[in-house]
Amino acid sequence: MKTEIIDTNILIYGAGAVGLGIASCLLKAGAKLDILARPDTADSLRRHGLIRTGLFGQYTADPSRFTASASLDDFNDRTYDLILVCTKSHGTAAAAKELHDYRHILTPAGVIVLFQNGWGNAEIFTARFPKQKIYSARVITGFTRTAPHAVEITVHADAIHIGSLFDNPLAAVEPLAAGINSGGIPCITTADIEKDLWAKMLYNCALNPLGAILGVPYGTLAASPDTREIMNTIIEEIYTVMTAAGFSTHWQTAKQYEDVFYNKLVPPTAAHHSSTLQDLKAGKKTEIEALTGQILKLAEIHHIPTPCNTTLYRLIQFLQNK
Numbered sequence: 001m002k003t004e005i006i007d008t009n010i011l012i013y014g015a016g017a018v019g020l021g022i023a024s025c026l027l028k029a030g031a032k033l034d035i036l037a038r039p040d041t042a043d044s045l046r047r048h049g050l051i052r053t054g055l056f057g058q059y060t061a062d063p064s065r066f067t068a069s070a071s072l073d074d075f076n077d078r079t080y081d082l083i084l085v086c087t088k089s090h091g092t093a094a095a096a097k098e099l100h101d102y103r104h105i106l107t108p109a110g111v112i113v114l115f116q117n118g119w120g121n122a123e124i125f126t127a128r129f130p131k132q133k134i135y136s137a138r139v140i141t142g143f144t145r146t147a148p149h150a151v152e153i154t155v156h157a158d159a160i161h162i163g164s165l166f167d168n169p170l171a172a173v174e175p176l177a178a179g180i181n182s183g184g185i186p187c188i189t190t191a192d193i194e195k196d197l198w199a200k201m202l203y204n205c206a207l208n209p210l211g212a213i214l215g216v217p218y219g220t221l222a223a224s225p226d227t228r229e230i231m232n233t234i235i236e237e238i239y240t241v242m243t244a245a246g247f248s249t250h251w252q253t254a255k256q257y258e259d260v261f262y263n264k265l266v267p268p269t270a271a272h273h274s275s276t277l278q279d280l281k282a283g284k285k286t287e288i289e290a291l292t293g294q295i296l297k298l299a300e301i302h303h304i305p306t307p308c309n310t311t312l313y314r315l316i317q318f319l320q321n322k
Contacts, residue, residue, distance in 0.1 A: 005179030006030045011080045011105070013095060015041045015068070017143035018115055019086030020151035024052035025183025026176075027061040034078065039070040044148035053146070054153035056184040072102045081110045082176055085125075089118040089290030092125070100128040111135055111172045113162060117275070118290025119201055122165050131166040135173050138162075138196040140203070140265075141185060142272050155269045159186035163193030198249040202238055202257060203265055204291050206231040209312040212276035212286075213319070219270025222262055232258060233308040241295055244302040280319055288316045 008031060012023045015037030026033055027050065035045060045068035050061040069075065083106060087095050092114075099112065106112070113135045114121050125134045142155035160180060162173045170189040180187035190196060207218050210230060214221070221227045232254075239254040251257040279286045292313040299306045 005175045005182070006032075008032070008081045008175055008179070009079065009107075010034070010082045010084065010176075011036065011075065011078075013083055013085045013099065014087035014091070015045070016086060016088065017145045017151050018139060019084070020050060020145065020149075021052065021141070021143040021153060021185070022084060022086060022115060022180060023066070024050055024059055024061065024151065025180045025185050025187075027065055028059050028183035029179040031179055033066040034075055034080075035066055035068045036072060036075070037068055037070060041148045042068040042070045048147075048149045051147075051150040052153065052184075053150070054144075055156050056153055059184065072098065072105070075105060076102065079105055079107045079110070081107050082173075083110065083112045084115055084176075085112060085121075086115045088285070089116050089121055089287045090285050092116065092121045092290075096125045096128045103129075106133070109172070111168075113137055113173060113176065115139060116290075117200075117204060117287050119197060119294040120290060126166075132168055134166065135162060135164050135168060136193050136197060138193065138200050140200060140269075142269065153185070155272045156185070157265055157268045159188050161188060161190045161193060161196045163190040163196070165194055165197075192250070194247060195249045198242055198247055199251075199257075201242075201291065201294070202235055202249065203261065205238055205295060205309065206234045206261065207266075208274040208276040209288065209292055209316050210234075211274040212280055213312065213315050215277060217271050217273050218266050222266045222270070228262070230308065231261075234312070235261070237299075237304075237306045237309050238295055241299045241302065241304050241306065244304055245298045276316065280316075286316060286320050288313060288320070292316070 010031050010033050012019050012035045015035050049063045052059045085095050111133050115137045138161045140157040144152045144154050146152050162177050177187045177189045236254045276286045292309050295309050
């Protein structure tokens with residue numbers, strides 16, 4: 001079984017904070033890498049290389065170590081064993097379409113791994129690719145871009161998990177997990193990625209919208225009895241929806257999850273401000289549709305009331321659209 005990343009051709013599709021963070025690990029592990037980025041980011045990467053700071057130490061990749069471009073046309077004559085989609089969730093449909101248009105760049109044995117927030121991204125990709133080609137990653141590590149070519153790792157709550165929602169063999173992504181791990185960020189493969197993704201949905205939906213609306217970090221939300229009560233209600237509503245939709249996570253009840261949430265998950269990320277808040281401050285579109293929006297869609301299908309999640313969703317929509 002191949003566990004080395006050195007001989008694997010990889011395309012990073014999307015060079016935001018997560019894309020640059022993952023790219024830094026793979027480059028440090030010796031991978032052959034191309035990066036698809038926005039024009040200004042691609043230009044900056046070509047001139048300065050890729051710089052990573054923060055947790056897990058500093059690393060700099062010389063521009064000669066990779067190719068950065070704003071167009072897949074520049075990679076049209078190349079093939080990849082792994083394509084890592086690191087876009088925001090609201091860019092999933094566009095990414096799936098473009099990669100399908102350039103599907104010849106994926107080798108016959110190659111796979112696509114989604115490093116994205118939220119739920120429903122895999123369904124968008126499997127509308128264009130066979131399920132056997134699609135894997136998912138759960139990331140609870142905080143990345144911040146400090147420059148177009150630089151990323152800082154600010155918080156880390158758990159290892160990156162990579163797996164398949166469709167029972168695909170894990171052997172296809174074991175070299176990727178080994179490469180990321182070797183490059184500085186703990187990473188493993190798992191057969192329980194569905195449970196992991198729903199655990200992250202609970203975490204994100206409880207913290208992101210409320211933290212964005214109130215403009216405070218995660219630790220402040222957990223410290224207040226008032227906001228804890230709101231988050232408990234969010235979690236309880238999501239558990240009801242998740243169970244009705246036939247999904248599950250690692251804890252059987254909302255109360256069991258809440259104990260882990262407040263005592264183990266929030267403390268390492270207490271100083272972190274939600275990506276939703278960061279997007280609102282930057283005037284960018286948020287990922288609320290892939291987070292709370294997905295909960296509301298499933299709730300509607302199964303006729304489950306979600307007044308707390310609905311209120312937060314509408315408030316974020318107001319802030320986003322104003």
